[in-house]
Amino acid sequence: MPLTGLQIFKLLPNTNCRKCGYATCLAFAMKLAAGREALEKCPDASEEARAALGAASSPPIRGVTVGRGPRAITVGEETVFFRHEKTFVRRPGLFALLDAKGLSAAELDARLDQWRDTRIERAGETFQIDGVAVAEVPGSPEVGVKAAVAAAERGLPVAVLAATAEGAAAMAEKIKDQRPLLAPPAHAPDGLYANLAARLAIPLVVSARDLPGLAAAAMAATHAGVADILLEPPGADLRALHHSLTAIRRGALDRIHPGLGHPVFLRVGAGEFEKAVLGIAKFASLLVLPGYGGENWLPLWTLRQNIYTDPQKPLQVQPGLYSIGEPHAGSPLLVTSNFSLTYFMVATEVEATGLACHLAVVDAEGLSVLTAWSAGKFSGERVAKNLRQMEAAARVKHRTVIIPGYVSVISGELEDALGEGWRVLVGPQEASDLAPFLKDVWSAIGAG
Ligand code: SF4
Incomplete structure (x- = not known):
């Protein structure tokens, strides 16, 4: 019979030394019980523990x-x-x-x-x-x-x-x-x-x-x-x-x-x-x-x-400042979340305009823009922090950032967090409306 997490925990040294990569012995024991870790990662496990855990700690299907x-x-x-x-x-x-x-x-x-x-x-x-x-x-x-x-x-x-x-x-x-x-x-x-x-x-x-x-x-x-x-x-x-x-x-x-x-x-x-x-x-x-x-x-x-994607983890793309086409210092700077579907929809729509852009993909833990905002992961502070980490200011001279229309509410906070010289432009809610927005609004304000 496989051992439970608590039974395994009782066999571990209980020093919480973190050598296995987990903060506590209990966390490691839970992973062992689920068959997601190997006992070898705990260098201080006793022989008694190794003998007791041998079969129970290995995944039921060998790698x-x-x-x-x-x-x-x-x-x-x-x-x-x-x-x-x-x-x-x-x-x-x-x-x-x-x-x-x-x-x-x-x-x-x-x-x-x-x-x-x-x-x-x-x-x-x-x-x-x-x-x-x-x-x-x-x-x-x-x-x-x-x-x-x-x-x-x-x-x-x-x-x-x-x-x-x-x-x-x-x-x-x-x-x-x-x-x-x-x-x-x-x-x-x-x-x-x-x-x-x-x-x-x-x-x-x-x-x-x-x-x-x-x-x-x-x-x-x-x-x-x-x-x-x-x-x-x-x-x-x-x-x-x-x-x-x-x-x-x-x-x-x-x-x-x-x-x-x-x-x-x-x-x-x-x-x-x-x-x-x-x-x-x-x-x-x-x-x-x-x-x-x-x-x-x-x-x-x-x-x-x-x-074979993990249903508990949304599909994500790597946060960072992406180039659509060959943008220059006058090209628009747009912001979106790192939820894969959102990123690909926005990138595809921007590509279709033929206008080169900077696309700042913010680390929203793989959530869509609106979900991320309601979970506190797409706040003005957070977006500003991401833009600073990406050194967006060095890539554009107009200091204008376009945010998704669904989170227009963060525009003031974002402007404050970015500081002097920055302005926030509220873009459309739907990615499919980016083309007319960039054509009409961006061209009209002449930020580039
Ligand atoms: S390495 Fe062993 S003793 Fe240290 S925290 Fe992990 S399970 Fe506990």
């Missing part, structure tokens, strides 16, 4: 890292069944399938360069291809090896999709220092690949025809010395797969069987878009998708973003 360096991806470590219970922790990795058969060296390089460099910004998040799943080419093992090495050299995490034990060994050996994921063919004999993964100290995918068999296969791999395991769920069709995915998550969270406490691996074939959607929505941790095409990946990235 597994694939790759090394800045693009390494960690999956697993989830603690809830539904996102609204708390949040999902690790968004699933989306790996592009690479079959290098028939590709020239130049074509292989071009494809991997494109995948490495693909970046799409959306609502404050950067969408990227998380890794490459390199398929072994039966009969030509050197083709797969070359492709795996080329992907790893670009810093991309690699999953080795093996067809044979020999091919798997050839590919995984070459890039073992980059910590590839070894994915044997489905239902491959136990032991063969587990020994290879244990020897190379790399993560391994295990599979079976049913859930008891899957849990047993994971236990066998653990006993063979494999530390990091992903489960490939059984499921001949979407209905069966749905059942497997939910049963694995439930079994892991309830700690029904230790063999289920691992992240989930899912292969998606060409034309199996629904399977990818099901996997992202229902607990798959690492998906292999057929190649790369924005028409398929973009909706999947967007779906993942919507599911």
Whole structure:
């Protein structure tokens, strides 16, 4: 049985020394109880506490890292069944399938360069291809090896999709220092690949025809010395797969069987878009998708973003002074909040005017303008403080700041807080009215 926060607290030193990064032992104990922290962060925990907390303090689903360096991806470590219970922790990795058969060296390089460099910004998040799943080419093992090495050299995490034990060994050996994921063919004999993964100290995918068999296969791999395991769920069709995915998550969270406490691996074939959607929505941790095409990946990235944002934290952009176009000292200075949707609406409307502007994005803790104001996070004092921190005065000579119409009430306080020489202009309430405002009002006052 997992221990409660108070039970864990009684086992900690209770010195509130903060070495774990928390202000009190109790706060740290609560995080441990929720499976969101590791006991290792408390250097003063006694052996008795370590023994008692061992299983209870680890997340019910083990974290597994694939790759090394800045693009390494960690999956697993989830603690809830539904996102609204708390949040999902690790968004699933989306790996592009690479079959290098028939590709020239130049074509292989071009494809991997494109995948490495693909970046799409959306609502404050950067969408990227998380890794490459390199398929072994039966009969030509050197083709797969070359492709795996080329992907790893670009810093991309690699999953080795093996067809044979020999091919798997050839590919995984070459890039073992980059910590590839070894994915044997489905239902491959136990032991063969587990020994290879244990020897190379790399993560391994295990599979079976049913859930008891899957849990047993994971236990066998653990006993063979494999530390990091992903489960490939059984499921001949979407209905069966749905059942497997939910049963694995439930079994892991309830700690029904230790063999289920691992992240989930899912292969998606060409034309199996629904399977990818099901996997992202229902607990798959690492998906292999057929190649790369924005028409398929973009909706999947967007779906993942919507599911894997923390419902307790509004989407935020970094506060700061942004340039729309190439503004100069006479360009308008507008203020908004750092709630992502507000920022993107304002920025989009300003861009559409074709007028270069300075956009001061105030730290309103991710709340929209009106909500932030009613919570005391968009007061005149606070906006002035943010503008000073951004050194806005050095960027404009007109000393005029345009605030959202919804918070016209702060104009006097803001003017006082900014001090001599500043004036506050009340802008429109809706972002969609910015274009006529800038055209009519800003041009008319000739501040620029
Ligand atoms: S490091 Fe340990 S003793 Fe110090 S505050 Fe954290 S839990 Fe308490």
